[in-house]
Every structure is written in C-alpha cells, then in structure tokens.
Amino acid sequence: MKYRELARIVKADIDRGGFRQTDKLPTEDQMMEQYGVTRYCVRNAVALLAELGDVYPVQGSGVFVRESKREGCMNISSTKGMSAEFVGHDISSKVLSVRQREAGDDATRLKVAPQAPLHEVRRLRLLDGEIFALEWALYLKEFVPYLSKDIARGSIYSYVHDDLGLVPGFADKVMYARKLDADEADVLGLAAGDPTLVVEDDAYLANGRMFNAGTVCYHYQKARFFNLADLK
C-alpha cells in the first residue's frame, strides 16, 4: 500500500510546515522522483489528502496546502470515535447502563430480525472532565459477542475494531437540532427545552453489514462539527 504510505509522509511534511513557503506541494513529476514511486502512487496519495481536506489540486497550476477550521470541531465524516477526534484531550465516559436484549422495535433500524440479540449502552461522554454528550448505542451481538460496563468506560470503537478485529466500512449520519426533555437536560447539566444537536449514526462494516446504531445528544454549547464538502 504504497500510496497510503506516501500520503502519510506528505501529511507529516505538511504538519511540519514543510511547504509553507509556497503553500504548494512539489509537482507530480518531482514527487515521483523524490519518493521513487510512479504517478499512480502520487495521484492516489494526493487524492487521499484532498478528501481529508489537507490539500486541493488545481489543474494547470499545482497542489496547494489548505487549512480548514477544524479547531475544537468534530469531523462529521469520520467513523472513528470521539477519542480519535480529540487527541491530546481527556476523553472519558460515565456508563449509565449496559444491558443485553432483543432488537424488538429497533430491528428495522438495524435491519435484523426482532429476535436478534444486541447490547444496549447508555453513556455520558466527557471531554476534559466536562459533560459533552449523552449517548445511546446498540451493538449487534452477532458482531460484538461481549460488551461490559468496564469496556464501555473506555473507547468502544477501539475495542470493537482493534480488539475484536471488526473492519470499519462506512456510516450514515443524520443530524438535527431539537429541544431536550427534562431527563436529558438533567444529565447534561442543562434545562429542559434547551437546544441539543442530535446525531443519529448507523455504522457498517466493510462487508456492508450494519453492526451498530446510535443516537447522540450533544451539549449545544460545547459540540461543533465540521465537514469538507467537495464539488465532484
């Protein structure tokens, strides 16, 4: 996987400020020579970085470095968990409940039979010790055979993908704002009727099977999301 490696190198160069003079990457020909790779690799690497919003290619002109305003924002287009979004920050969770049950009414959303067993997790998510979001998540037992309160205190994402070896694919997200009810407001330290930004998240494995569905109510004063929209 040469082009992902090259992308990693170039990204590191960008972060180190390597191209700050011109805000411009070397030309494709130069990179081919510098890194001893073919044009295929260079182009794939650049495409990868462009998707992540690190560069933008301009035909006839060059590939330019850009900086988007992701400071303190969560990337909507990331399937990784909060821990990956806020590196260098303290992410912790207060686990409200972890239980096992059948899918029941949630079967349609999960695209499984109503009898399908799952884990239901409720967590209060904290960023640097401050209440950040209230999470409700379902994990199909078929893919996540075991889940405990202890695991839920840490990163479920890394447990599922690093420890269980599940391969992440893609996720559908739906976002909207609404009012908090009294119970939600209480745990979030807000008042009933206050706004919340809600994200519904259906996560799929690389083979296209949904394994996790969740709904997260974010603290409206703390959570911000960013997204890079491309033309195409």
Next chain:
Amino acid sequence: MKYRELARIVKADIDRGGFRQTDKLPTEDQMMEQYGVTRYCVRNAVALLAELGDVYPVQGSGVFVRESKREGCMNISSTKGMSAEFVGHDISSKVLSVRQREAGDDATRLKVAPQAPLHEVRRLRLLDGEIFALEWALYLKEFVPYLSKDIARGSIYSYVHDDLGLVPGFADKVMYARKLDADEADVLGLAAGDPTLVVEDDAYLANGRMFNAGTVCYHYQKARFFNLADLK
C-alpha cells in the same frame, strides 16, 4: 470524461432498479465489456458512486448497491444550493436585504483586505411555502460583480455558477446548535430561546479562492442533514 459519464449511466440504472435482484453491480470485467471501456473508467466511476453513497465495493466479493436514508434530508457534503437538494419541491426566498459594503470585520473570515467590497444578502428561505431557514451571506464583489434583490429571489448558486461561470471547488462547513434570539425567532416563526441548527459555510472556487461566506439558521423542526462517512 468517460468515467463520469459511466457513473451517470450506472446511477440511472440503479435508480431504475436495474440491479435489484442481487443488489450487486456487474463485475469490473463485465462492465468493461458491456460499456466498451477500460478498467480505469470502471474503477473511477465506481469510486465516484461510492463517494456519493450509492454503492460500496467489497474486495473479493463485488460492488453492492446501498440505499441511505436521505429522505427529506439535506446532504452536508454538497456545495450546491438548496434548490439542488430538494428537486421536485418549491424553493423560494423572501429577500430581506441586499446591500453592498466593505468587508470590515468580516475580512478575516473572507481572507481579504478590510476594504474589499462585497454583497451582503439576507434571505428567508422557504420550502414548499414554509419557512425553512434564515440566511445571511456575503459574496466578494471581486468574483460576483453584480447582485440584486431580483437575483436573490431565485437561486444565487445557479446565478453564480451557471450565469457568471464561476467554477465551484469546495466548502468548509461548521455546524452547531444554539438558541434563537428574539429577532431570529420572529422571522422564523418560532419563540426566542428555541433551538436552531446553525451552519457556517465558507465556499471556495476551484482555484482555491474563497468567494462566499454565509451563516444559515435552520428551523429546528424542519431541517435535517445527512452525511455519509467513509473509513479511508
């Protein structure tokens, strides 16, 4: 541009229900033959559709059709305007004000000199006659030399790109929820303190120049956004 054309064809096939038996596209080899193109074209077309969330390729298995739940949702990753999101619906605008002024305090956001002239537009956006969002947008006069109340009543997006010929590039978006103030609530037909979903949108041309910055307050009971997050 053969691969975009192929993507268009395949997308049309999908929408027509052409692959419903198996939810699976023909293999790359089959498509190469069927459409008389090389593998390059097939792979690029599939990659395009995958980015749009219409299919997902599974190594060793095939390219599968998927349906995401975009019903009534706006795509966050689209740089096109509301009109493109809600085809078949009636999109209209009540123009509150269109005026020309210098960038001033907005110069940093727009990355221009404070003296740079711009158009400032305030619109109430209606979906099928119902109040949907309150928009405040700035367009640099350097790129948009003329803008009138009459133009603002229609699609500024199509005016700027179809009529003026500006080439869209990418856009940075930041989303969060907050409370409406009294004035905002009034025009949106809501109460002060009610939630709103706010989207800050910095739009760039293909050459990397920002030409438009806007902030839109969406009606929390009507606006929903969807996004497809990919692994990568």
Next chain:
DNA sequence: GAGTGGTCTAGACCACGCA
C-alpha cells in the same frame, strides 16, 4: 481454487494556468 476488487507499472494525450 476460481473469481473478485485493490494496487501498481509505464507509458500516452488532453485541458487548463500562467507568464
């Protein structure tokens, strides 16, 4: 093991930008 998508090579020509 056969079939599928993923990566890679080594070329060619085109479209666009900028001086």
Next chain:
DNA sequence: GCGTGGTCTAGACCACTCG
C-alpha cells in the same frame, strides 16, 4: 508555449471472499 494536473490505455500481480 510551457508546465501542471486530468484522463485514459493495456497490461501485471496481490489480497480477499466464498463455495
């Protein structure tokens, strides 16, 4: 007009899925 990225060809081999 030259340099740049965009499209395209025609191959090769690898990695993975599934029967």
